[in-house]
Amino acid sequence: MSLHIDRRRFIGATGALAAGLVLPGTARAAGAPNPTNPPKAAGACTTSVTGNAGIDALAKCFIERWNMPGMSLSFGRGGQIFYEQAYGYTEFHGTIPVTTDTRFRIASVTKPFTSAAIFQLIEAGELTLETPVFTGEGVLNQFADVPAKTPRKVDAIQIQHLLRHLCGGWSSDGNDPMFLRQYWDLDHDALIRKTLATQGLAYMPGQCYAYSNFGYCLLGRVIEKITGQPYDTYVRNAVLAPIGVDDMVIATSGSQPPEAGYYDPDDSAFPYQFPITRMDSHGGWIARASDLVRFGAAVFAATDKMGGPALLKPSSIATITSVNALSTACNKAYTPYGCGWSIYTGGPNAFHFGSLSGTTSVLVHTHTGLVWSALLNSRPEDGTQEAMQNELDALMWAMAACRPDWQAGA
Template sequence: MPAYPLEEGLIAFSFLQENNQRLPVDSKASLTGTRISVNLPSGIPRDSLIAAFTPRTPGSKVYIGNTLQTSNTTANDFSAEVVYKVVSEDGRISRYRVEFNSLHTEIDEAMEAAIKRHNLPGVSIAIARGDRLIFSKGYGYANRESAELVSTGSLFRIASLSKPITSAAILRLVQEGKLSFSDRVFGPNGILTGDYPSPPARSNIDLITVRHLLDHTSGWTNNPNDPIFADQSLSAKQIISNQINGRPLEHLPGTTYCYFNLGYCILGRVIEKVTGKSYSQYVQETFLHPLGISTMRIAGDTKRQQVANEVRYYQNEQNPYSFKMARMDANGGWIATAEDMVKFMVLVDTRSPQCRLSAQLLESTYFGYPNWSHFGSLPGTTSVMTRLNNEFSYVVMANSRNNNSPSLVAEDLDRIIKHLILTKEDWPAVAGT
């Protein structure tokens, strides 16, 4: 059964003094989106509280887990996370997470407003200051049909945020002396010689280097279309081979910038050739596992191939499950939590003791800039990764996008978080709600 619209479900929630003798006064909650926000006086124990609530639809039943709740009667332990489930008589479900004394109401309000403005199912956000996580939270629905809420453990397709991961892998191989930025990729002396066709004579494809692919200056463009999305029946190897044989360069390598997804797909093959490992295995072993990240992986194509804690993707105009994610591995294939990606950002921060790459190498890319952003977008996916003033790192993810203007949601979320960070002074010592 489908989830309720966000404005339905419960219409009132409170802790009344007459039911809770330890309360000096009634505490009325605010219901916003999928959140029940309660401010209790300092020092009030939460291990046994009785809630009063009113469902919007008469006859609805309210549960915590599988336990039926009775307004003004059922006591619960609210010292840990509590999620209410409201089930209407016709089986529709909505869920609410109870939050006490939120430290970041301005972020909560801004995220709920963005969800409503862009009709997003859900959003996840994580913020670090230096190498310390200072905020992490989920909003809205991970799955509208089951009314599962977004949590800090929700996995999202990150789309083009996969490219910074691939860049870091290339930098690591350069640092280890296994690769050079000036190495040619195709042709007689190319890294991938023997794996792909020889470039046509005088095509200049043999001049393309690792640096050109990193910088989107290979000379190829997306005219007449982006080859990574053009024919879903082809493998990555077939697409690259067709590109070499059938698409002449429009510019001399190294002279003209053109954002090019296939370039990073090719870099994934370079990583495999140099390391003798699959692209994902090398990234996991080199970067992710040492950081304690075990859930990041290349996404599946279909709903049936989704993994535990992965969100459902929504896009009315285009099927989010029509893409071959494995062939997009190095340019757009990963799934991750927002916290995972903030941990990765710390890894490429020269000020962090966890940094695994030399300052000189990082400064040869945008990783060395005090301010930089990277957006990701696919049908059903929006992702944002930003370094701000060489101090803050943040990641925001959503499980939908504006299909007519694919960067619109990312730009808005980035603007909102940037403004909130720059205007907020009282960040806590550790991450909290």
Template sequence: MTMLTRRRLLQAGAGLVPAVALGARPAEAETAAIPTTGVVPSALAGFDSAMKTFITERNISCAQLAVAKGGKILLARGYGAYTKAGASVLVQPTSLFRIASLSKSLTGAALARLAQDGKVSLGAKVSTLLGLSTTADPRLANVTVWRLLQHTGGWNRDVTPDPLWNDTNIAAALDLSLPVGHADIIKYVSARKLDFDPGAKYVYSNYGYMLAGRVIEKISGMSYESYIRQQLLSPVGISRMRLGRSLRSQAFSTEVPYESKYTRKSVVDDSGAVVPFPFGGFNMPNQDANGGWVASAVDMVKWGFVFDAPGVVLNKTSISRVFAKPETGVNSGGSWYGLGWHVRNNNVGTLNTWHNGSMPGTFSFLARVQNGVSYCAIFNRREEEGSPDFDVIDPILGKAISTVKTWPTTDLTSRYF
């Protein structure tokens, strides 16, 4: 995530900055031609209009939006269509998308729950929990679970390439065939020095969250996916979400295709084949705890309700831990990183929390803002060279809140769960 991205994310629906101008708006005929499914109450038409414009400007073929207030899902929309087995399929509000780093909120909550249940301390040393050698860098002994989850563990992907996207070099260094797995990645990274002292500063780290997934497995005695689904999702009736797969042929029956103009040599085998970047250019199973889930926008909005309802999955203490300020404190923009969420104080004395997700073929954004409003948008492509900015979905949807004169009261949740 770039500094510019973080600066924009700081606004996250708080209405502090206007949407970024993107030139002439698409003609009404263009946006009206987008196939749609689901329910959009007339009072929330501003959200729908904003999404259609965003989609048209970026030539996005598949997208979703869900909007909620006060624990009720009020808007659930699928946009676009794709071809499967020779037939055109409309995107539904329940279609599955890769959500990329929105996955981190699940991983953070899982460790908060394990701490709540007395099974681990968030202050525990990760090297001890996972049996990692500290020979290459004794500072690794100072990496705690807190520091993994708050991105202060000591890894900087701008200095040392992100190991979750460095499969070929890791395989070569360890004299292995592709694909590499979690254990291989950990062996490779643990043999190298950290990029900075743990706890000294915030630097976003996918590797830290991958390690957090292994802590969940070690402490719970379950697979990462099973623990999340059984202990976090099942209690709130979310059953569609699961870990994604690498190849197009492995896609789930209701999962959309992903688009990118880029190709890459496959990292899921040693064939040397050049593949579309979203389908074998990276290893989805390795992304699990940092970016591996597939979900729908309604799933993610409902997941966000967990943090407004102490006792359902997390108690009040655990929720406060999820959003607690790290030892590095508040950044210059007034926000901080909790356990899988960006966090800031808002205008009404509560917290705005949000996250984006980005990988080849995916862009996603989830926010919980003031007055109980939350929303999630997901797309089957991300910003690439020559395309308009995708991060502006944040202020665009934040601005759409101001178009609502009276919030509807009909809860759509039972329609989709």
């Protein structure tokens, strides 16, 4: 029989997992993907093996099934790392194995880090959720002189709208300001001015969810304005140093060893062409899988009460995990989103996925306090990314079920 693991509820399974390790297609060595043999639509990886061996079997199956060069994963709770392992290679046709020290681009898993920094500033009294952003009294009032295309809507934007993707537009579609090629050469200041002047908002802030990379770019500039420090400097000092993470950095177009190489089956050169450094506060960090687990535990430490450093107060955690129900009215594809984290209230469990050309990532904090992350140095071709992401989600829950002793109280 198969054991279904639902991300909304962490079920501590003690029985055997589904019988047999499923390896679709012709078997190949893990870490030696074949880009000409895309994965089938059905047949997710399962294993009858439990313990760490079961985790390894699932991981090796997954990177073979989805033609991934390499993968790194980590599990922990309360500041402790229970398990970390790496698979495959740092390059698509490479010979250098991925290790647990290999850093990967984490893409949109950056957003929880930016959210944590914003809430630290709120706790310090430097901001409120209702602080205006662009008006003359706003935190980014240096842009108040820009003739915005939709000035009434822009003037209504508050910090909470950026955190929750409720600013009313600037969504991650074909007109995402962060990815438009004609904007690639613009620095943050010029990009913001250009976007305000040429891209109007469809809705009044607070009325409609629209996932916005640009909104989190703005939050990075808020952090810089309030602290007087570059975004990455503040996050390293205020968020990363307290949890013992000392070498996360913002990505560049080149490699910063020990960093994985990146492969995109649609365009192998593209991961090194787009302006990744400018994506600092919405998708720019590189990290180890264990760095993400330490961070995820620290964000929720005050309410988990399982030890380890705590980055935020319980009141901030309550706000981060609260969901704005009004968002579903105009976006049927809406995933319940708090402030920097997607939220499933059945647990509740908090998580975030990341996806860029050459990158796939996930960070999950469950209601039991167990935290895990996975980083990969590729993503599948257009049209199969959502399916792969869903399978990765299920895979990590299945891995956690291989170790029922990791449950709280076990």
